[in-house]
Amino acid sequence: MSGQGKLVLGIDLGTSGARAVAMTAAGEIVASGAARLTAFSDDHRDPLGWWKAVQAALAQALEAIDGSHICAVGIDGTSGTMLPVAADGAPLATPLMYNDPVGDTAILERIAVHAPKESAAHGATSGLAKLLTFQSLPEVFRVIHQADWIAGHFTGLYDISDENNALKTGYDPVARNWPEWLARTGARIDLLPDVLPAGAPVATISPAAAEAFGLPSETVIVAGTTDGCASFLATGADRPGDAVSALGTTLTVKMLSDKPLFAPEFGLYSHRIGDMWLAGGASNTGGAVLAAHFSNDRIAELSEQIDPASDTGLDFYPLLKPGERFPVADPAFMPRMEPRPTEDAEFLKAIFEGIAGVERLAYERLVSLGSPALGSIRTVGGGAKNGVWTEIRKRRLVVPFLPVLSEEAAAGAARLALSGAKEAGVL
Structure with missing residues (x-):
């Protein structure tokens, strides 16, 4: 392992399971792991099942490498999957998945009236519709995306998201902010996570997560992305x-x-x-x-x-x-x-x-x-x-057809980790 230098980890939580890859600074995948959600839960909406699948996939990947070489971790999740959480990350309700529609017509009408036509927040499966559904729960701290929640298990922070996952929740990627029209839909702005660019350094790994996975205390966790964006980035x-x-x-x-x-x-x-x-x-x-x-x-x-x-x-x-x-x-x-x-x-x-x-x-x-x-x-x-x-x-x-480096979304998350590691100065 000494010849491979520093490594990054990419974690993908998809519709059926979790995958993890370890990647060199040159973009070579040197280890991988996978786990199916059904091995841990009969309910694909069970966050505990999500986390157990991620743990299993990551453990499998780490078995093949020296974890002390890891310097950054990137994570992707299914776009539009949302869950309300307490300050410690505990889920307060069953999450709404990427394809779960919100049936409350009043919510959908408010979004239709106030959201600009080019916003990705329209529709019954949007993250914004799910925020409006969850926001009245008692003791709710934030309503966050699936990838945000998994990342929180590595940082202890459950109020950070990325620009890709936030798009369907109404985030404006051009102005790079939560726009003022969101409040007119009745959305509680205080429940929205802070948003960073995909791949930007968020924080170093928490002591508990570093110990649990055998990773260095200076490992950087970067802002994640959606599974679709990660799959694109994986190709090269x-x-x-x-x-x-x-x-x-x-x-x-x-x-x-x-x-x-x-x-x-x-x-x-x-x-x-x-x-x-x-x-x-x-x-x-x-x-x-x-x-x-x-x-x-x-x-x-x-x-x-x-x-x-x-x-x-x-x-x-x-x-x-x-x-x-x-x-x-x-x-x-x-x-x-x-x-x-x-x-x-x-x-x-x-x-x-x-x-x-x-x-x-x-x-x-x-x-x-x-x-x-x-x-x-x-x-x-x-x-x-x-x-x-x-x-x-x-x-x-009539254009060049180029080879695909990987079809694994986890590899795309790893590429974001490479970017964040360079930005943080750890690679």
């Missing part, structure tokens, strides 16, 4: 124009920009990361359309019959049903998947081409909204493994 994308396409059930595109992009009609807002902005959109096209027609094995078989260097001449916009979010915002937008070629391989090729066309349109939309020109693409998700599809995409997008 770090310059304006760098983009990441996620080819999963749906198609998601994200790009680093030198200016913030806000387009509420597309559900588009921007996270502030350092001196850059992370913006993106999600289409309804993607792997779900492929799965509706072919099994994975059949896709692999048919892909061997496809020549990616030629075009079908078809103009598909593959959707399972009417309605699109991005790059077109139209709930009545109709799928285009006709005429269907008689050969299955040609039909699959036309779908590949169609999704690649939507991907190109998505990046063109970001540019039209003010992003820099698309400079490079890194690809994650199941679709990234299909070489034929990749070649079709390369022909459509």
Whole structure:
């Protein structure tokens, strides 16, 4: 271990479990650990289960390294997951998860009236709606985000958040403050955490946490981020124009920009990361359309019959049903998947081409909204493994396709820890 020098830790608390990685100053992952939430609790809303999963994942990672080399820790959590806490961090109610909607229409109406249209605080699953739900509880000290709560176990501070997690709670990332309109919604401003830039040093580790994990007393805990932002950072994308396409059930595109992009009609807002902005959109096209027609094995078989260097001449916009979010915002937008070629391989090729066309349109939309020109693409998700599809995409997008350093959100949290360690002067 002496040859690896100082290390940082990244911790990711996701929807199904926790992961931890140890990373060198050069960005190399040298140890990792994982734990499923179900191993500790039958309820994914159980904060004690969250913490036990984090402890288990971290312990597993630390088994493979010398913990005395750790100098900083970064943490990400699910965006929009909120819980009310006492001053010592004790949860005062069952948390509301990222996808738990608030059903109180009066709360939602107050937000709709007072929040600017470009704010990410709109909607029944926003952090602000959850704050308004929890704020009348007796003895409430703060209403904080999942990542804030986990970080509090390392610092003893339960009143600090980051600019990424705070976005859906109404934080203004351009002015870098909690805006004055929040009070007009009835929100108790005194219950909001202080906000730091993602990756900024928060505090050194508490004596209790240092002893529990065998970490140095000077270990710096940095302000965290959301799981989505961490997953982007994990890929290695770090310059304006760098983009990441996620080819999963749906198609998601994200790009680093030198200016913030806000387009509420597309559900588009921007996270502030350092001196850059992370913006993106999600289409309804993607792997779900492929799965509706072919099994994975059949896709692999048919892909061997496809020549990616030629075009079908078809103009598909593959959707399972009417309605699109991005790059077109139209709930009545109709799928285009006709005429269907008689050969299955040609039909699959036309779908590949169609999704690649939507991907190109998505990046063109970001540019039209003010992003820099698309400079490079890194690809994650199941679709990234299909070489034929990749070649079709390369022909459509005409930019360098770069390797992904990691698809682990924990690696993105570790990269924030590297940044914070440098800022704090411990690396």
